[in-house]
Amino acid sequence: MRINELNTQLKGLCQNANELLDTTGMRSYGIIENVEFDRSNFDETLFYDEFYSIMKKLDNICFTVKYLNTKVYGEYTIYKNAAGRYECSEYTYTSGSTIEFLYYDKFDAKYKWVISQVEHNGIDYYIVDYRNLPLEGLQVRVRKEMV
Numbered sequence: 001m002r003i004n005e006l007n008t009q010l011k012g013l014c015q016n017a018n019e020l021l022d023t024t025g026m027r028s029y030g031i032i033e034n035v036e037f038d039r040s041n042f043d044e045t046l047f048y049d050e051f052y053s054i055m056k057k058l059d060n061i062c063f064t065v066k067y068l069n070t071k072v073y074g075e076y077t078i079y080k081n082a083a084g085r086y087e088c089s090e091y092t093y094t095s096g097s098t099i100e101f102l103y104y105d106k107f108d109a110k111y112k113w114v115i116s117q118v119e120h121n122g123i124d125y126y127i128v129d130y131r132n133l134p135l136e137g138l139q140v141r142v143r144k145e146m147v
Contacts, residue, residue, distance in 0.1 A: 011069065014062035021062070026055045067098065067115065070143040078138050086118070086125055086135045090142045093118045093135075099127060102139040113141060 018027070025033030032052050037044040076088030086093045093099055097118040104111050117128045118135075127133055 007065075007069070010061075010065045014065050017058045017062050021055060021059055024055065026052075026059060064115070067143060067145070070145045073142045073144045075139065075141050078135060078140050080136055084124075086138075088140060088142065093125065095120045095125075100141045100143070101127065101133075102141075103130070103133070 021027040024035055025031065032048065032055060035048070035051075037048050039045060074090060076090060078086045078088050078093065081087050081092070091097075095118060098115065099118050100113055100115050102111055103114045114130075116130060118125050119128055120126075125135055127135065
């Protein structure tokens with residue numbers, strides 16, 4: 001299977017998953033709201049809890065597939081602005097922002113694009129799972145949807 005075929009299959013999966021996320025209320029409310037179950041039944045409660053976990057993962061998968069299929073608007077270098085936030089000419093990163101950045105992977109011995117989230121630790125912003133990576137001067141890509 002070629003990568004573009006996999007992409008097509010995942011987009012199809014997400015069409016169905018998005019309908020399910022909307023129907024259950026997961027997309028709007030962050031919880032499975034439109035599914036009835038007996039809270040005093042241990043088995044049904046287990047199903048609900050596990051389905052909730054699955055739905056959160058499905059939502060994340062579909063967000064990533066949509067993100068990857070959004071056109072790259074441009075590549076930029078980010079810097080810290082006067083307000084203490086990191087930005088480029090097209091986007092300002094705050095807590096919870098998706099960030100796509102160029103990273104040197106020592107294991108693969110090459111640069112590659114990586115997607116993560118920006119968060120704040122009370123002192124400065126950092127990239128989730130890359131806490132020691134300086135944001136100042138980092139090469140990023142901005143996708144059309146972000147602008």
